[in-house]
């Protein structure tokens with residue numbers, strides 16, 4: 020067992036019950052586990068939701084997180100995605116200041132990142148970017164000099180690649 | 184020695200009466216479901232949000248309901264009932280303040296894995312979330328201290344919820360389950376059909392262990408030169424005490440039992456080393472620290488047992504048997520994890536193990552320590568020593584009583600000087616350390632076991648946290664013997680202030696306490712007092728000879744400390760021996 024802190028992505032399949040998000044996030048808070056991001060939405064099965072949680076910790080902490088999650092009655096399944104090849108995506112909307120003169124330059128950045136402009140105002144525009152966390156971080160960094168007015172990130176959702 | 188409360192009819196007889204499908208209210212569904220779950224006794228307190236339930240209880244005689252004088256009394260009584268019987272304890276409280284008054288008791292049961300079903304009322308569904316009169320988000324408040332909880336949305340789901348709650352509370356790692364019932368749900372009607380099956384996809388406690396792991400345990404036992412067993416409350420809860428005795432008899436491995444494990448193994452057995460940890464025996468702590476194989480059976484490596492973790496059992500290969508996989512590796516690294524029910528694990532393990540000669544020198548060493556370093560105190564002929572009082576209770580009852588305690592020095596002295604021989608005879612708040620628990624839990628224990636002598640041992644501080652329940656003993660003639668070890672101070676706090684805070688005795692003086700004898704009498708309970716050994720023997724005999732409830736106050740010396748003691752931050756073999764030297 021190593022004791023280095025690394026980022027882990029876990030998927031938690033839960034009963035779609037009121038309060039289940041509170042149970043899960045409460046568990047993390049109470050036991051001192053860290054939450055970098057948490058997303059929840061419908062799963063492939065009716066009545067079940069899938070949460071994707073990105074957390075930091077050593078292997079021992081990760082093991083405890085999984086075991087403690089399984090103790091919740093509404094938790095059906097816990098999968099450590101980062102132990103397998105996975106696809107992880109996040110979406111961000113970035114409202115960036117853009118006087119008409121700066122627009123072409125910003126469009127250039129957006130195109131290189133295969134992002135999209137989804138709204139244009141008189142002196143701002145909204146950029147939508149989808150990708151892994153690093154890509155979104157990079158995009159934000161590049162847009163920073165123009166002036167970011169508003170930023171909203173969804174947090175990571177993820178899946179194992181292939182047939183698994 | 185039996186409680187005067189009439190017997191309730193058996194569930195079998197009642198089944199037929201209550202199994203018929205019928206359109207009834209949520210409140211009636213609740214009561215019938217409780218009967219069908221085998222409930223014999225409920226502890227509760229009414230209020231606006233549970234008035235439909237209390238209306239249904241009017242004249243309902245198929246289980247007992249005891250009206251305590253405080254919801255804290257009710258929930259601790261339900262807890263004591265559960266610990267003494269192995270059944271689920273049930274408590275009813277109203278919304279808001281009634282519900283929040285149960286929080287300490289829920290946390291107490293959660294920490295000690297006690298099966299409870301706690302029923303709270305809530306405001307009508309349409310008012311939930313509006314800060315209505317006596318509204319509290321009790322499911323939210325108690326989420327971290329329940330095994331599971333339900334806010335019931337409609338009367339139709341009530342039968343399923345109650346059935347699931349009982350199942351969850353008393354299987355796997357046991358614990359409290361809360362059912363919050365809005366007032367309209369308890370009033371609305373539906374066709375009641377008892378639920379027969381349970382479908383909880385995310386809940387499958389692993390009872391049967393992996394056989395390969397058991398073989399590893401057996402092999403480790405064969406090789407060990409200094410093996411030790413550490414047994415905890417899990418043995419009692421699984422009902423595995425006979426299997427444990429067989430395990431020890433076969434292997435002749437020395438055994439220590441945690442605070443909650445007292446009674447899981449007969450104290451008279453020469454391989455028993457007493458309790459480990461902060462106020463444990465020299466032998467148990469030395470044995471753990473020197474062991475090369477530590478077999479944890481149903482204990483959770485609480486910090487009161489381990490002391491400083493990084494120096495705990497430094498040479499031991501650790502085996503951990505637990506029904507809750509999350510306990511394994513939580514505090515102590517484990518080489519051989521065994522997930523399963525203790526009784527089942529031991530049943531399967533016993534045929535694989537035998538006595539090993541390699542541990543003979545070790546067995547010799549353990550008996551030597553046991554002989555050299557027993558618990559000891561300096562007795563006195565002029566004043567009563569609390570340890571002497573516990574010895575008196577032990578001698579006169581031959582270790583055959585059910586003992587409940589409150590929290591503090593008296594609790595540790597009882598753990599040290601009372602010799603338990605049976606499981607479910609020792610009821611104490613171990614994990615949370617809840618003052619106020621001792622006395623009401625005895626009422627519950629006596630309701631569960633009307634045939635047994637129940638003694639509740641309390642400090643003068645903790646006795647004042649739930650003393651109002653004397654009323655219940657008086658009214659129902661519940662023959663609990665309530666002992667108050669009166670040292671006139673918050674003794675355990677005083678001890679820490681003396682040993683760690685340089686005699687700075689901050690707010691531990693209990694001057695202004697009531698005359699406990701008069702307090703008992705005010706409630707209609709016989710009260711007795713002793714200030715020296717002669718009186719002590721006499722009044723205790725009188726208490727034992729009195730058929731109903733009795734409160735006995737033993738006035739003891741104030742300065743006495745609990746020894747040995749491992750102070751915080753030390754490893755468990757670094758003990759202050761005090762009078763045990």
Ligand SMILES: Cc1ncc(C[n+]2csc(CCOP(=O)(O)OP(=O)(O)O)c2C)c(N)n1
Nearest residue numbers: 591592593616618642643644645673674675
């Ligand atoms: C509800 C609660 N409050 C405070 C404490 C902290 N505490 C632990 S032991 C103790 C002293 C108990 O004094 P007493 O009941 O007189 O028993 P003694 O230690 O003297 O036997 C206190 C205050 C606690 N355990 N529970």
